Amino acid sequence: MVATSGVTVVMDPVTLRRVPQTARVLVSHAHSDHTRGFGHKGLKQSTVETRDIHTALNTHRISNFAAIDLNRKVSIDDVEIRALNAGHMLGSAQFLVHTPATSILYTGDINCVDTLTTKAAEPHRCDVLVIEATYGSPIYRFPSRETIYAGVVEWAVEMIKQGCIPCLHVYAAGKAQEMVRLFNVYTHLPVVVNPRLDGVNEAYRKSGHSLNWLASNSPDGREVLEKDPCVYITTPGDKRSIGRKAARAFATGWALSLRGRNAVFPLSSHADFEQLVSFIKACQPEEVYIFTGFAEELGRTVKSELGLDARAVPTMNQRKLFEDY
16 A cells, blocks of 8 residues: 555455455456555556456456556546566556555566566566565476476377377466457467457457457367367366367466376476576566565575565465366
8 A cells, every 4th residue: 555645556455355445446457455545435547458357257347447568557636656577467457556645566466587578577676576486495496497398288289199189277367368369379279278268369359469269169269179189278277068178277376386187288387486586686676565365484595685664564365286277
């Protein structure tokens, strides 16, 4: 929360109990652990893409909404807000807030490398940095995107050779669309998706992303699943039968600390440990507040290696592999 004499701005509230009705609520992206603010009775702001994805997943209209565009400044009395690309998923935003006394950068969830559907988040100079630490432990150092992409495709092709349908379990918003695009670009395989992904895919297509897919509840989708080599992309908790033998895999940054019978690929839409440290250093903040994940561990590194005042703040629990967005 940022408050001056005339303005209160709240970013990604985890509860609305203490949010004044006159406050302006900013929502960084459409994953459900960040969208509680859309239930606020006062003014809500996010990118149009974030609103569209949230609506596709929740089928209810957001009232009292005003879009905020990336890289455009919004002035409210003596406060200036600028939304910046966060690289996490379509429409995801960091918020840089300038007041007469200070500048504050709230990252939301960030990703610091380019993907098939997003551009990397860029650091910005600020006095106070509020940053996530989902993978803020040194054990989380992700391979290159290209290496992971190659591994996913090779696994899928091998499963098809064995007479199986490769079934990838991923978050419905963001990761699923990256997987659809991966198979569109690097293979000629038809991509069939769980119907829950359909509306999110349409939001990506509306924003200019070239995605080709079939919903599993459509006549064409059912026929492909029954007869043709294809890839099936679905949500983490989906255990339904898809008509033929399924070979299941999961794509998540938690793969680096998971063991099990299914294939796992360390594909994350978050920054890893080294990227987080580099991002913090580039922002040149005087104070760093760290939320979620390995906040304490990242804070110790920031203090020891960068010499910055860093502290963990209590916040939401980050969602894990088998939870759906």
